[in-house]
Amino acid sequence: MTGSNARSPSGTEVRLRDGVEIELSDSTTVVADGTRSAGDIAFLSHAHGDHLYDDPPESVVCSALTAALAEARREEGGPLSRETVPEIDLRLAGHVAGSRAALITDPDTGVQYCYTGDISTRDRFYLTGFEPPEADVLIVETTYGSPEYVFPEQSEIEAEITGWLEETMDRPVLLFGYSLGRAQKLQLLAKRAGRSRVLVSKAIATINSVIEDHLDVAFDAERSGPETDLEAGDALVLPTGTNNLAFVDSIIEETGALKAGFSGWAIDSAFRYRGDYDMTFPLSDHPDFAELVAVVEAVDPEIVYTHHGFAEEFATHLTGLGYESRALKANQTALGEF
Numbered sequence: 013m014t015g016s017n018a019r020s021p022s023g024t025e026v027r028l029r030d031g032v033e034i035e036l037s038d039s040t041t042v043v044a045d046g047t048r049s050a051g052d053i054a055f056l057s058h059a060h061g062d063h064l065y066d067d068p069p070e071s072v073v074c075s076a077l078t079a080a081l082a083e084a085r086r087e088e089g090g091p092l093s094r095e096t097v098p099e100i101d102l103r104l105a106g107h108v109a110g111s112r113a114a115l116i117t118d119p120d121t122g123v124q125y126c127y128t129g130d131i132s133t134r135d136r137f138y139l140t141g142f143e144p145p146e147a148d149v150l151i152v153e154t155t156y157g158s159p160e161y162v163f164p165e166q167s168e169i170e171a172e173i174t175g176w177l178e179e180t181m182d183r184p185v186l187l188f189g190y191s192l193g194r195a196q197k198l199q200l201l202a203k204r205a206g207r208s209r210v211l212v213s214k215a216i217a218t219i220n221s222v223i224e225d226h227l228d229v230a231f232d233a234e235r236s237g238p239e240t241d242l243e244a245g246d247a248l249v250l251p252t253g254t255n256n257l258a259f260v261d262s263i264i265e266e267t268g269a270l271k272a273g274f275s276g277w278a279i280d281s282a283f284r285y286r287g288d289y290d291m292t293f294p295l296s297d298h299p300d301f302a303e304l305v306a307v308v309e310a311v312d313p314e315i316v317y318t319h320h321g322f323a324e325e326f327a328t329h330l331t332g333l334g335y336e337s338r339a340l341k342a343n344q345t346a347l348g349e350f
């Protein structure tokens with residue numbers, strides 16, 4: 013029974029419920045990336061759908077840009093009330109615009125919890141990579157926590173993408189990426205490759221303008237619509253979710269456009285076939301396996317919790333490296349509570 017000694021993180025205070033719940037020694041609960049308002053302090057790491065609330069909490073700890081993006085994506089939710097609390101220090105997460113990790117300090121015991129949310133350790137475009145802080149407890153995303161997911165250097169991936177965009181200049185291209193994140197990087201790469209026009213869907217244009225208001229970046233993209241005639245040299249950036257919609261097939265039929273997909277999953281050839289892409293690139297907003305291991309080593313925690321993706325596999329790998337490590341599972345009581 014280690015739970016009674018609050019000075020040493022026991023593992024009993026971190027749970028996956030609706031979001032990740034961390035209970036501090038005075039019973040204050042921090043809920044990270046929950047869908048409903050619960051707990052004493054709400055933390056929102058970034059504005060991706062799988063981290064975002066359904067009902068806005070009364071107040072939330074997040075960056076100003078994440079709040080603006082969340083408001084744009086959850087229009088019905090109204091304005092978000094942001095707060096800062098002494099327990100939480102926000103750290104640049106490097107994942108997407110506005111994303112933050114949380115370094116949470118228990119005011120009574122001094123125990124520090126690092127909740128990463130989604131991260132990337134790579135400096136790229138307008139993002140500064142996540143710099144892991146030292147902490148006693150690490151709660152880390154493990155989207156690509158399996159050894160086969162090792163990505164090329166960022167400059168190499170970007171050069172491959174711009175090279176392909178240059179080679180295919182005699183055709184229009186459809187580039188698929190998440191509306192927040194990949195979509196903006198694809199616009200910048202298409203511009204860098206000298207594509208004549210960069211066009212985006214309405215959803216991406218909305219995200220673009222929020223980011224442009226907060227960061228020193230301009231996407232210079234045109235809104236596409238049903239009346240847009242796609243020509244050779246054009247690049248149309250679309251949300252990943254639209255890939256299997258009928259309008260995409262008719263664009264390809266009419267214009268001979270090529271389709272490209274961008275994701276860390278592109279390491280696996282099934283990604284290309286499933287998406288029926290002409291080309292795929294492992295452009296990711298997450299750490300690869302080696303980068304994840306480096307994050308854990310830098311934080312040097314007493315215990316690691318893994319979640320998302322290869323959570324079990326990565327936890328087992330860390331155990332092999334000598335770390336106390338567990339995959340977070342919904343509604344599972346930590347072993348230490350028994």
Ligand SMILES: [Zn+2]
Nearest residue numbers: 058060107130
């Ligand atoms: Zn994300």
